[in-house]
Amino acid sequence: MYLTREKLKEFRKVYKKPRFKLFLKIAGGIVLAGIVLTIGTFAYFAKDLPSSGKINKRFIAESTKIYDRTGDHILYDIHGEEKRTQIDFKEMPDVIKFATISLEDQSFYNHRGIKLSSIFRAIIKDILHRGAAQGGSTITQQFIKNSVLTNEKSITRKIKEVILSIELEFNFSKDDILGMYLNEIPYGSNAYGIEAAAQTFFQKPARELTLDEAALLAGLPKAPSYYSPYGVHTDALKIRQEIALNEMADLGYITKEQAEEAKEADVFNKLSSFAEKIEAPHFVMYVKDYLETKYGAKTMEEQGLKVYTTLDWDKQQVAERVVKEGAESNLKKYKAENAALVAIDPKTGQILSMVGSKDFFDTKIDGQVNVALSDRQPGSSFKPYVYLKAFEKGYTPETILWDVDTNFSTDSGKEYNPKNYDGENRGPLKIKEALGMSLNVPAVKLLYLAGVNESVALAKKMGITTLNRPQDYGLSLVLGGGEVKLLDHVNAFATIANNGVFQEKVSILRIEDAKGKILEEYKEREGEKIIDEKYIAMLDHILSTNAYRAPVFGENNPLKFTNRPVVAKTGTTNEWRDGWTLGFTPSIAVGVWTGNNDNSVMAEGADGSYVASPIWRAYMDEVLKNYNIEEFPKYDQEEEKTGKDILDGEIKFIEKLDVCEIPGKKDKYCIANSSCPDKLKDDKKFFTGHSILYYVNKDFPQGEDPKNPKDDPQYKEWEKAIEKWAEDDKKYDTDEAPEDECKSSDFESYRPSISISAPASGDTITTPTFNISVNSSSGFGLKQVKLYVEGSEVTSQDNNSFTYSYTVPTTKYNTTLTIEAKITDDADFSETANIDVQTNITP
Numbered sequence: 001m002y003l004t005r006e007k008l009k010e011f012r013k014v015y016k017k018p019r020f021k022l023f024l025k026i027a028g029g030i031v032l033a034g035i036v037l038t039i040g041t042f043a044y045f046a047k048d049l050p051s052s053g054k055i056n057k058r059f060i061a062e063s064t065k066i067y068d069r070t071g072d073h074i075l076y077d078i079h080g081e082e083k084r085t086q087i088d089f090k091e092m093p094d095v096i097k098f099a100t101i102s103l104e105d106q107s108f109y110n111h112r113g114i115k116l117s118s119i120f121r122a123i124i125k126d127i128l129h130r131g132a133a134q135g136g137s138t139i140t141q142q143f144i145k146n147s148v149l150t151n152e153k154s155i156t157r158k159i160k161e162v163i164l165s166i167e168l169e170f171n172f173s174k175d176d177i178l179g180m181y182l183n184e185i186p187y188g189s190n191a192y193g194i195e196a197a198a199q200t201f202f203q204k205p206a207r208e209l210t211l212d213e214a215a216l217l218a219g220l221p222k223a224p225s226y227y228s229p230y231g232v233h234t235d236a237l238k239i240r241q242e243i244a245l246n247e248m249a250d251l252g253y254i255t256k257e258q259a260e261e262a263k264e265a266d267v268f269n270k271l272s273s274f275a276e277k278i279e280a281p282h283f284v285m286y287v288k289d290y291l292e293t294k295y296g297a298k299t300m301e302e303q304g305l306k307v308y309t310t311l312d313w314d315k316q317q318v319a320e321r322v323v324k325e326g327a328e329s330n331l332k333k334y335k336a337e338n339a340a341l342v343a344i345d346p347k348t349g350q351i352l353s354m355v356g357s358k359d360f361f362d363t364k365i366d367g368q369v370n371v372a373l374s375d376r377q378p379g380s381s382f383k384p385y386v387y388l389k390a391f392e393k394g395y396t397p398e399t400i401l402w403d404v405d406t407n408f409s410t411d412s413g414k415e416y417n418p419k420n421y422d423g424e425n426r427g428p429l430k431i432k433e434a435l436g437m438s439l440n441v442p443a444v445k446l447l448y449l450a451g452v453n454e455s456v457a458l459a460k461k462m463g464i465t466t467l468n469r470p471q472d473y474g475l476s477l478v479l480g481g482g483e484v485k486l487l488d489h490v491n492a493f494a495t496i497a498n499n500g501v502f503q504e505k506v507s508i509l510r511i512e513d514a515k516g517k518i519l520e521e522y523k524e525r526e527g528e529k530i531i532d533e534k535y536i537a538m539l540d541h542i543l544s545t546n547a548y549r550a551p552v553f554g555e556n557n558p559l560k561f562t563n564r565p566v567v568a569k570t571g572t573t574n575e576w577r578d579g580w581t582l583g584f585t586p587s588i589a590v591g592v593w594t595g596n597n598d599n600s601v602m603a604e605g606a607d608g609s610y611v612a613s614p615i616w617r618a619y620m621d622e623v624l625k626n627y628n629i630e631e632f633p634k635y636d637q638e639e640e641k642t643g644k645d646i647l648d649g650e651i652k653f654i655e656k657l658d659v660c661e662i663p664g665k666k667d668k669y670c671i672a673n674s675s676c677p678d679k680l681k682d683d684k685k686f687f688t689g690h691s692i693l694y695y696v697n698k699d700f701p702q703g704e705d706p707k708n709p710k711d712d713p714q715y716k717e718w719e720k721a722i723e724k725w726a727e728d729d730k731k732y733d734t735d736e737a738p739e740d741e742c743k744s745s746d747f748e749s750y751r752p753s754i755s756i757s758a759p760a761s762g763d764t765i766t767t768p769t770f771n772i773s774v775n776s777s778s779g780f781g782l783k784q785v786k787l788y789v790e791g792s793e794v795t796s797q798d799n800n801s802f803t804y805s806y807t808v809p810t811t812k813y814n815t816t817l818t819i820e821a822k823i824t825d826d827a828d829f830s831e832t833a834n835i836d837v838q839t840n841i842t843p
Contacts, residue, residue, distance in 0.1 A: 064291075064305040066284055068313040069350075069509060075279040075311065076288070078190060078301050087195045087206060089179035095211045096194055097178060098254070099218035102247035103240070105139040108178065112169045114138060114162050140165040142221075143181040146298055186297045187217060188224025201229060203272045211254065212262035213270065215244040225292040225300075229271050230368040231285060241267070273361050280316050282356030282370040283309070287507050295519075304514030310350035310507055310522075315343060318622045319353035323592075326615035327358040331594060334606040336579070339594045339615055340371035342487050343623070346494035346589050348524070349503030353590075353619075354487070357597070366597040372486040375466055376593060379480035379608065380438045381489065381571025381580040384496065384539055385459040386478045387435055387443075390450040391535040392458070394702040396640055397432035397542055398649030401442040402691055406721040408444060408475055409713060416475060418444050421552075421572070421607070427725060428689065430649050432541070436548020438570065440479055447478040448714060449698045456482075461530045462502055463492035480573050486593045493582050494589035496539060497567070499633060500531040533633050534640070541635035543567040543583075558613035559583070564629040566620065570608035575601045579611035586630040588623065592616040642702050646695040653689035658682070660742050663750040663779055667735045670742035677747070677780075677827040686737035687726045691718035747829075750779030754823040754833045761835035765817070768841055769807045774833075776800045778825035788820040813841040 064078040101108050137145065144164045168177060187197035197217050198206040209217070219240035220227050227237045245259040254262075278284055287309055291300045299305070319341045327339045343353035356370030391397075403426045408416040418440045425441065434442035447455060455477070456470040467473070467482045474481065487505065495502045503525065511519040542548055544567045546560045553559065559568035559581075568583030577599055582591040594611040595602060602611065645651035659669040660676035672681045692698075693715045697706045709715055754776035759765065776785055777800055785797045787804055790812070795804050800823075808817070817837050824830040 064300055064303065064307065066287055066307045066309060068280075068309060068311045068316070070313065071308050073279070073313045075309070076284040077277075078288070086183050086193065089175050089182075091205075091207050092179065092182055092194060093207055093209050093214065094253075095214035096182065096206065096209055096218060098248050098251075099211075099215045099244045100178075100182065101139070102251055102253065103218050103244045104142065104221075106247070106251060108139050109174050111138060112166065114141065114165050137161075138165065139181050140168055140177055143177065143184065144168065146186070147180070147184050185221045186224050186301060187220045188228050188297070189230065190301065192301075201271055210262075210265070211245070211258060212241070212265040212267045215248070215262060216241045216267050218244050223292065224297050225285070225289045228285070229268065231289070232370050232373050234268065234369075238268075271363070273363055278360075280311055280313075280320075280354065281360040282372065283311055283316070283351070283354040283507070286354065286370065286373065290507065291511075305519070306512040307508060308510040308512075310345075310352065310509055311354070312343075312352040315353045315623050316355075318619055319343065319355045322615050322618040322622070323355045324358050326594075326618065330614050331611060333603070334576075334579075334611050335596075335601075335603040336594050336606060336611055337365045337596050338367075338371065339592060339612070340486055341590070341592050341615065341619060342372050342490045343588055343590045343619070344490050344494045344505065346497035346584060346586065347503070348506065349491065349494065349527075350506045350509075350522075351487075352588065369597055371593055371597065374597075375483035375485060376578050376595070377480040377482070377573040378484050378489060379571030379573040379578060379580055380440070380443070381569050381582050381608070382459075382480050382482070382484070383435060383438070383443050383478055384543065384569055385462065385464075385492070386447045386450050386455045387431070387542075388496070388531060388535055388539055389455045389458045390431070390446050391538045392531055393450055393454075394642070394647070394700065395431065395446070395449065396642065396647050396649075397430065397538050397635065398637065399431045399647045399701075400428050400649055400651060400692065401431060401434055401445050402689070402718070402722050402725070403427060403429050403434060403439050403442050404721040404725040406441055406445070407717050408448070409717060416444075418476070418479060425725065427729065428653060432545075432548055433551075435542050436545065437552040438549075439552075443478045444475050445692075445718070447475050449692070449701070451699075452477055458531065459492060461528075462495040463505070464488050480571060480578075486591055489580075489582060490589050490591035493567075493584055493591065495530055496536055497584035497586055497589045498527065499533045499586075500529060500536045501527040502530045503527045534635075537633035537635040538640070540565075540567055540632035543569055544632060553609055558609065558617040564624070565632055566624075567632070568613075568616075570613060572606070572608045576604060576606040577601055579606055579608040581608050581612040581616040583616065583620070585624065585627065586632065587627050590616060590619055592619075644696065644702065646692055647701060651695075653687060655686050655688045655737050657684060657686060657737060659684050659738055660746075662742075662746045669735065669738040670740055670746055671738050673741050675744045675746070676742040677829060679827050684735075686735060688737055689722050689726060691715065691722055693718055747827075750827075751829050752776060752778040752780075752782075752823045752825045752831045754785065754821050754831050756819060756821050756833050756835050759835070759837050761837070764838045764840050765808065766840050769805060771803050772806050772819060773803045774801065774821045776821070776823040776831075778823060778829075780829065781826035783824045783826050783828070785821065785823045788822070790818055791820075808839055808841060810843065813839055813843060815839055 065074055066076040066078070067074055141161050144161050183193040186192050189200050191197040191200040194206045194217065197220070198204055198209055201217065202209070202213055216229070216237065219237055225231065226233055227240060229237060242263050245262050248254045249256045249259040287307065288300070291305070291307065323339045323341050327337070331337070331339065338357050340357060341353060341355045342351065344351055354372055356372045357365065357367045359365070359367045361367055403420070405425055406417070420440050421438070426439070429439070429442060431442070431446065452473060452475070453470050456467050459467060464484055465488050466484050491505045506522055508520070508522065510521045513519055544565045546555070549557065549559060559570070564585065566583055566585055568581065571580035572578070577595055579594040579602070580592065584590065592612040592615045594615070641648050658672040659682055660672045660680045661682070662668045662670055669684070670676065693706070693712050694709045695705065697703055698712065754774065756772065757775050758773040759770065772787060774785060774787060776782070782798060782800055785800065785802070786793055787795045789806060794806060817839060818834065819837065820832055820834045822830060822832045
C-alpha cells in the first residue's frame with residue numbers, strides 16, 4: 001500500500017494528538033528499560049564470574065567413594081582427574097571431531113557460543129515446567145557447564161552459562177573451544193577427555209580411533225553411565241552410534257558407504273576389559289547409574305560424595321562365592337555359562353547382595369551385563385503371583401482342579417495345549433498339591449480363573465516393573481510367558497515375605513557431600529499393604545511344606561529345610577533357556593537365575609531345581625546362620641472353609657449306587673427299588689466328575705452357583721478333557737449315574753408273555769386224549785414254563801413253545817377243565833394264561 005499525500009496529512013494529525021505522543025513515550029520507555037534491565041542483569045552476574053581467558057586451566061577434583069552399609073569397606077573410588085589426559089587439537093582425529101559436532105552441535109562453527117532459538121525454546125520449557133528445563137546447549141555451553149559451573153538447574157546458572165559462552169567465543173577460536181571440550185568432557189568409567197576415553201575403552205591413543213569407534217565414543221558424554229559400553233544399555237548406545245554416523249553422512253563429513261561400513265563393524269568386540277578396581281561391580285554400577293541420573297556425571301565424579309549403600313559386604317562375599325562355585329562346578333555340565341543372585345531385606349526393601357554375573361570382567365560371557373536387571377522369562381517361578389490372586393478372589397489351597405490334558409481356546413482361535421514337565425497328568429488335585437509339584441496344566445486353569453489382567457496387576461503392585469502388555473501374554477503367562485527382572489522378582493517375593501506389604505527397593509542409605517552435609521538419607525517407611533495376610537499365609541503354607549513338593553522333587557530336595565520354615569519356588573523356561581529359584585524367610589528374600597546371556601539353550605534337563613537351586617541353597621545355608629528362626633503367618637484350613645465342597649476339597653467324583661440296568665437301553669440305569677427285579681439289582685460306582693466351572697462362577701467362586709456353566713468359553717474343552725481322562729483311566733466307570741428311581745414301565749417291554757393257543761377257551765373236548773399248545777416269550781431269557789390242569793402240574797418245559805398231549809381222567813368226563821400255563825424268566829418275572837374247556841366224552 002502506497003502512502004499518499006492525504007494519508008500523510010492524516011498521520012501527522014494523529015501524531016500531533018497528546019494521547020498518541022504519550023503512547024510513543026511509554027513504548028520507548030519500556031524498550032529502553034528492557035535493554036537496561038538485560039544489560040544490568042548480565043552485568044550483575046558477570047561481575048562474579050571467573051575470567052573466560054583462564055577457563056582452560058585445570059582444576060583438582062575430589063573423588064566420590066561408594067561404601068558398603070557399614071562404611072568400613074570401599075566398594076568403588078570414583079576419580080576424575082586421574083584419567084584425564086590433555087592432547088593438542090591436531091592430535092584429535094577428524095572422525096571424533098565430526099562425530100561430536102554431528103551429535104551435539106551441528107552449527108558449532110556458525111554461531112557465537114549460543115543459539116538464541118534454543119535459548120528461547122528452553123525458556124518456554126522452563127515456564128511450562130515451572131523450573132529450569134535444560135536443553136538446546138551448544139558445545140561451548142556444554143563445555144562451560146562441565147568445566148566451570150555446576151549441574152544446578154536454574155535460570156541464574158543458565159544466564160551465567162550464556163555470559164561465559166559468549167566471552168569464551170571472543171577469547172578463543174572455534175578449534176580451541178572444541179579442543180578444550182574434547183579434553184574435558186566426561187566419557188564415563190572415570191575417563192575425562194577423548195584421549196583417556198580412547199585408552200580406557202579401546203586401549204589406543206585418540207589419533208588411532210576408527211570411524212566406528214569414534215562414533216561410539218561421541219555418544220557417551222550425554223549420559224556416561226547410562227550409555228556405558230560396560231552397562232546394560234548397550235542397545236541404546238548402538239542406536240546413538242548409528243545416529244551419529246547417519247548425521248555425519250548427511251552433513252557431508254563422510255560418505256553413505258563409509259557410514260554403512262562403520263555400522264556393520266563389531267565395535268563392541270573391540271572394547272577392552274573393564275579392569276578398574278571395583279568391588280561388587282554390578283551393584284556399584286547400579287548405584288552409579290542412579291547417582292548420575294540424580295546428581296549428574298560431573299557432581300558424581302568430581303564433588304567428593306560419600307555414598308553409603310545398603311550392601312552387606314559379608315553377604316555379598318558369600319553371594320559371589322556361591323555363584324562362582326556353582327557356575328564352575330554344576331552349571332558346566334548343563335551347558336550354562338552364567339548365574340546371578342539378588343538378596344533383599346523384605347522389611348525395608350534394602351538390597352543386601354547383588355551379583356549380576358559370575359565374572360564381571362569376563363567378556364566372553366558378556367560378564368559386564370547385569371543379568372539382575374535384564375528381562376528374562378521366569379518360568380514357573382511366576383506362579384505364586386497367580387495363586388495369590390486366586391486366593392484373594394475366593395479360591396483356597398483345598399480347591400480341586402483337574403490335571404488332565406487340556407486344550408485351552410484363545411482369542412485368536414488357536415489351541416493352547418500346555419504340558420506338565422514330565423508329560424504326565426494326575427487327575428483331580430488340590431491347589432496346594434498342584435502348586436507344590438509345580439504342575440503346569442492346573443496353573444494355566446487357575447490363571448484363567450484368577451484373570452490375566454488381575455494377576456499382572458497384582459504382580460506389578462508387588463514389585464514387578466515389566467509386563468506392560470498383559471493383553472499380549474494370554475494364559476501362557478503363568479508358565480513364564482512374559483519377562484521379568486531378577487531384581488524386581490526378588491523384590492516381589494520380598495513383598496510376600498513381608499506379609500503382603502510392599503517396600504520399594506533401596507540401594508542407598510545415605511549420601512554426604514565433601515563437607516559432610518547429608519544430601520539424602522534412607523528413612524524407615526511403613527510400606528504399602530498390597531494383599532491380605534491370610535492369603536499370604538495360604539501361599540507360605542504351600543511353598544514351605546515339603547510334602548506337597550516331594551512327589552515331583554523327591555523327599556530330599558534342595559528346597560527342603562528341617563530346622564526352619566523357608567518358602568521356595570523354582571522355575572524353568574521352554575527349551576531350558578532359564579533356570580530360577582526364589583525363596584525367603586520373613587527376614588531375607590533371595591533369588592537366583594542361571595542360563596546364558598545370549599539366551600542360548602542349556603542342556604536338556606537343566607531344570608531350575610538342578611541348576612539354580614544348589615546356588616540358592618548354598619547362599620541360604622550360609623547367611624541364615626545369622627538369623628533367628630521365624631514363623632510365617634499360620635494357615636488354618638478349618639477357618640477358611642467356604643461351605644462349597646469343590647472349594648473345600650470335599651467333593652467326590654465317584655458315586656456308589658444300588659441300580660438296575662434298564663433293558664434295551666445300553667448302560668442306562670435307574671435307582672433300584674421294588675419295581676426292579678432282585679436279579680437285576682447291582683451295587684455300582686459311577687463317575688460324576690466335572691471341571692470347577694460346573695460348580696462355581698469363576699469370578700465369584702464363593703457366590704451363587706452358575707446357572708448356565710456351559711456358557712463359559714472354556715467349559716466345553718475342560719469337560720471334554722475330564723471325560724477322556726476318565727475313559728482312559730480304568731479306575732473310573734464312565735456310565736452316566738442315574739437320577740431317577742426305577743418304574744415298572746422301565747421293564748414293561750421286557751416282561752414275559754404266555755398264551756395257550758389250542759384248544760381255545762370254551763371248546764368242547766370229545767376224545768379222552770387231546771393236545772394242549774403253549775406259546776411264550778421272555779425278554780430276560782426263559783427260566784421255565786409249567787402247565788397245569790385242574791391245578792395240578794402236568795409238565796415243566798424249558799422251551800418257549802411246546803405241545804403237550806393230555807389224557808382226561810374218567811372222573812373228569814363231561815365236566816369243565818381249567819388249564820393254566822405259567823412262564824418264569826431269568827429275572828424271576830412271571831406271567832400266566834388260563835382257559836376253560838368242556839369235556840363231552842362217552843365212556
